[in-house]
Amino acid sequence: MSLQVIALTFCAVATYGVFAPSASASSYFGTRLLVQGDCCGGADITGDRATITAPNSNFTTTSTLCALQREDMEGNTVPPATGDNRLIQTGLVKCGTSVSGGLDNTCSLSGNLVYYTEVLWSDAYHCTALGQATYSSSHKFSVWESGGSNNIYYTFFDGSKDPTSGYYYVTMPYIWVAVSSGELTSCFSRSDCNSHGSIDVPGTYASSGGTAWQRYDPADSSWHTVQSSPTCAGPSFLTCGGGGWSFVNGPPGPFDIDYNP
Amino acid sequence: MPSRTLLIAVGVGLAIAIGAGVSYAAGDRSAGTDGAPVSFAPLGAAPGETFASPDDALSSALKNEFAGTAIDSASFGSIPDGAPSSADGLWLDVTVAATNDSVGATLGDWESAMLIGYLQQALHDSGLPQIGGFSIKLSLPDGSTADLGGGGPGNVAFGQQFVSTPEDAVAASLKRDASAAGVTITSLQFLHTGNTVPIVTVTASDAMEFVSAHPSVTGVFSDSGPFEGIYVLVQDAQGRPVEMGSASFRSGIGAAWYAPGYDGGDRGAGNGTG
Numbered sequence: 001m002s003l004q005v006i007a008l009t010f011c012a013v014a015t016y017g018v019f020a021p022s023a024s025a026s027s028y029f030g031t032r033l034l035v036q037g038d039c040c041g042g043a044d045i046t047g048d049r050a051t052i053t054a055p056n057s058n059f060t061t062t063s064t065l066c067a068l069q070r071e072d073m074e075g076n077t078v079p080p081a082t083g084d085n086r087l088i089q090t091g092l093v094k095c096g097t098s099v100s101g102g103l104d105n106t107c108s109l110s111g112n113l114v115y116y117t118e119v120l121w122s123d124a125y126h127c128t129a130l131g132q133a134t135y136s137s138s139h140k141f142s143v144w145e146s147g148g149s150n151n152i153y154y155t156f157f158d159g160s161k162d163p164t165s166g167y168y169y170v171t172m173p174y175i176w177v178a179v180s181s182g183e184l185t186s187c188f189s190r191s192d193c194n195s196h197g198s199i200d201v202p203g204t205y206a207s208s209g210g211t212a213w214q215r216y217d218p219a220d221s222s223w224h225t226v227q228s229s230p231t232c233a234g235p236s237f238l239t240c241g242g243g244g245w246s247f248v249n250g251p252p253g254p255f256d257i258d259y260n261p
Numbered sequence: 262m263p264s265r266t267l268l269i270a271v272g273v274g275l276a277i278a279i280g281a282g283v284s285y286a287a288g289d290r291s292a293g294t295d296g297a298p299v300s301f302a303p304l305g306a307a308p309g310e311t312f313a314s315p316d317d318a319l320s321s322a323l324k325n326e327f328a329g330t331a332i333d334s335a336s337f338g339s340i341p342d343g344a345p346s347s348a349d350g351l352w353l354d355v356t357v358a359a360t361n362d363s364v365g366a367t368l369g370d371w372e373s374a375m376l377i378g379y380l381q382q383a384l385h386d387s388g389l390p391q392i393g394g395f396s397i398k399l400s401l402p403d404g405s406t407a408d409l410g411g412g413g414p415g416n417v418a419f420g421q422q423f424v425s426t427p428e429d430a431v432a433a434s435l436k437r438d439a440s441a442a443g444v445t446i447t448s449l450q451f452l453h454t455g456n457t458v459p460i461v462t463v464t465a466s467d468a469m470e471f472v473s474a475h476p477s478v479t480g481v482f483s484d485s486g487p488f489e490g491i492y493v494l495v496q497d498a499q500g501r502p503v504e505m506g507s508a509s510f511r512s513g514i515g516a517a518w519y520a521p522g523y524d525g526g527d528r529g530a531g532n533g534t535g
Contacts, residue, residue: 066476077407084407100480105508106515109301121409122359122366122399124505124518128415129299147343152410154343161345169344170410185476 030245031181047144048178051210066095182257302487331369350393371507378511415513468497478506
């Protein structure tokens with residue numbers, strides 16, 4: 001990867017990129033995390049998916065916050081974690097009406113709840129809105145190396161690739177994590193998030209009647225329901241529970257990743 | 262950032278008042294994924310230049326509107342295995358140069374999104390097959406290339422009416438927007454697509470505070486729009502880039518970049534925090 005990209009790539013320590021939190025345009029997460037190599041008997045993870053049910057009603061996102069619920073795969077171009085970081089994720093996002101420019105300057109510009117796809121390459125996040133989301137509706141969101149061992153990860157909406165959905169694939173040879181998570185952007189701590197105003201992110205993952213949270217194992221070419229997850233295996237600032245985030249129930253059954261200040 | 266000559270662009274279609282708080286941010290598709298296309302501006306623009314073939318349209322764009330950009334090459338190729346493009350759709354392969362400045366390939370990345378949207382409208386106006394998908398590669402200083410990814414053209418409405426008023430008038434409006442946000446425009450150039458497409462560099466005296474308050478920085482200039490696209494680079498008082506925001510409203514793609522330390526240090530792939 002180019003020198004400038006390398007220069008901009010976050011400093012990495014061991015498996016995770018570990019960074020010192022500081023104020024600004026960061027995010028605050030409640031995350032269920034599968035770490036490549038550490039979970040699932042060391043199986044490779046080349047996809048994750050779950051049905052995500054949108055909140056029952058319009059929820060408030062004030063000030064500069066965007067709230068997301070997503071399925072996500074993250075990795076890199078070279079091992080270990082020193083190359084160009086990559087990710088691809090899909091789910092739901094709603095930004096506060098005062099967030100000029102929405103998420104990544106395009107998604108949820110008018111404070112509406114939308115389906116989205118986001119990719120990271122060249123250290124820049126790229127978002128495309130996939131359509132207006134309906135409250136209480138359930139859809140299956142997937143990220144998957146569907147072509148086999150070609151390192152190309154696609155997003156899927158209800159099991160289909162959408163040819164008009166803007167960015168929907170990324171080349172990512174080395175996978176680190178598969179993630180189901182809630183996210184608040186533009187804050188870095190509970191107090192900072194709270195300072196932006198009250199917000200409740202009440203969606204449900206793997207909701208009843210839908211697809212459970214699953215990982216894809218290329219060894220047997222099958223999806224496997226996640227029985228549990230090392231929810232706090234990430235860096236210390238990754239708030240997996242507490243701090244305003246709560247996990248209601250959990251895999252293998254439906255679970256909520258909520259933020260309730 | 263490649264230098265561009267500041268030209269007076271004569272717009273086509275409906276003239277849109279600038280500096281008068283005009284903002285159109287419907288933004289996201291108005292129905293489901295099989296629903297109505299996204300629109301970011303009023304519809305009804307008159308058709309633009311027409312072409313005899315997709316290759317003619319692409320060649321013209323590269324020689325004219327996108328000359329001098331970071332796009333190294335672009336060509337129509339075969340649809341990759343697994344890509345969800347329709348059989349009669351065109352597949353556009355784009356290679357952008359990795360520049361040697363500290364913001365990497367973000368400018369070429371945005372210019373690629375602009376090219377895709379521009380071509381999509383031109384092909385539509387010409388009655389030619391549409392772009393079904395695209396891939397983007399990065400050309401590295403050592404001559405090698407790196408695959409980034411790609412996707413579809415975005416389900417965006419045709420005939421959006423973007424700001425096409427003269428660049429000096431747009432410049433005055435942009436400066437007012439910047440002043441209202443507490444920053445100063447230190448460089449202003451334009452991409453010449455036929456509409457007025459700003460490439461803005463602003464300097465913030467308190468960069469951390471500004472970035473924190475403007476995680477999607479293109480919103481600072483929404484009152485001067487709707488633009489066909491916009492690229493905004495934020496520098497600190499020492500001239501170091503700290504944030505980039507870009508949008509391409511014919512392809513429906515936006516992007517954001519933050520310098521290390523300005524993303525709070527905890528947003529990035531590889532740890533579940535992307």
